[in-house]
Amino acid sequence: MTAPRNKTEDDITAEALQRFAETPDPRLREIMLGLVKHLHAFVKEVELTEAEWFQAIEILTEAGRMCSDKRQEFILFSDTLGVSMVVDLLSHRKPDGATESTVFGPFHRLGAPELPPGGNIAHLDKTGVRTLVSGRVLDLGGKPIKGALLDVWQAQSSGLYDSQDTNLGELHMRGKFHTDAEGHYLVRTVRPVNYPIPSDGPVGRMLRATGRHPWRPAHIHFVVSADGYEPVTTHIFDRTDEYLGSDAVFAVKDSLICDFERHASSTSEAVQLGIDPPFLTAEFDFHLKPASEQGATVLDAQQRLAALGAAD
Numbered sequence: 001m002t003a004p005r006n007k008t009e010d011d012i013t014a015e016a017l018q019r020f021a022e023t024p025d026p027r028l029r030e031i032m033l034g035l036v037k038h039l040h041a042f043v044k045e046v047e048l049t050e051a052e053w054f055q056a057i058e059i060l061t062e063a064g065r066m067c068s069d070k071r072q073e074f075i076l077f078s079d080t081l082g083v084s085m086v087v088d089l090l091s092h093r094k095p096d097g098a099t100e101s102t103v104f105g106p107f108h109r110l111g112a113p114e115l116p117p118g119g120n121i122a123h124l125d126k127t128g129v130r131t132l133v134s135g136r137v138l139d140l141g142g143k144p145i146k147g148a149l150l151d152v153w154q155a156q157s158s159g160l161y162d163s164q165d166t167n168l169g170e171l172h173m174r175g176k177f178h179t180d181a182e183g184h185y186l187v188r189t190v191r192p193v194n195y196p197i198p199s200d201g202p203v204g205r206m207l208r209a210t211g212r213h214p215w216r217p218a219h220i221h222f223v224v225s226a227d228g229y230e231p232v233t234t235h236i237f238d239r240t241d242e243y244l245g246s247d248a249v250f251a252v253k254d255s256l257i258c259d260f261e262r263h264a265s266s267t268s269e270a271v272q273l274g275i276d277p278p279f280l281t282a283e284f285d286f287h288l289k290p291a292s293e294q295g296a297t298v299l300d301a302q303q304r305l306a307a308l309g310a311a312d
């Protein structure tokens with residue numbers, strides 16, 4: 001078929017769709033046709049100007065240039081636009097008793113140390129409130145899972161992750177813990193604090209230009225995995241945080257909100273770990289569902305990030 005010479009914008013859309021219509025892989029075909037359809041519709045709806053189009057190219061170029069082993073500006077874009085959470089919700093549609101997932105975020109790093117139960121991930125943090133996080137990893141029937149792996153990461157009490165802290169030359173506030181025979185885990189850390197997401201790049205400019213705040217409610221990140229179970233990427237949030245209702249990345253789910261309880265006097269566990277009061281404890285149980293046939297998991301996503309240049 002010969003394309004008409006005097007093309008309208010709708011002719012271009014139709015022609016672009018036609019070019020992708022023969023894509024052999026059916027899923028790739030569906031994605032490309034949907035992308036072209038919605039991207040063209042968006043451009044037409046807002047009547048994008050050439051200057052705005054060029055600005056968008058500059059923003060994406062700058063985002064790409066900012067990415068390194070310590071910075072992932074594209075994940076920040078995805079998170080702050082709400083896309084990460086829409087993908088999360090589509091992937092975990094049915095409530096099934098398993099712990100709910102939330103965004104992976106841009107701050108995971110490979111190479112966190114393996115720590116024993118009660119190991120301190122905050123050994124360099126001198127200003128945070130001492131905190132013990134404990135609980136169990138269980139299957140959907142409530143049976144303990146022995147040897148489950150908890151990959152934990154958290155911002156320091158300064159609000160900065162190790163990768164953002166120019167005074168730090170090493171990994172900090174990260175650790176890998178395993179559950180014991182009863183499924184118990186115990187992490188020593190400091191109280192999580194709320195923090196603004198990095199605002200020195202295009203994502204920060206977008207938030208300022210649109211009158212949005214960059215704050216995330218206090219949380220601790222976990223990826224919990226065990227042989228034969230589906231891993232879960234999630235956070236636990238502090239119930240008292242002022243930003244629970246307006247997380248800059250839309251990641252709060254009610255079931256992930258947790259109490260951080262203050263202790264003015266010691267407990268046997270605290271004595272054993274050499275922790276003087278006052279300190280906080282938080283308890284959270286993770287429930288894993290059996291592994292499904294579907295291949296792609298968040299662990300795969302971590303490996304892909306590593307391939308993008310994330311440091312090991």
Ligand SMILES: [Fe+2]
Pocket residue numbers: 105107155219221
């Ligand atoms: Fe975080």
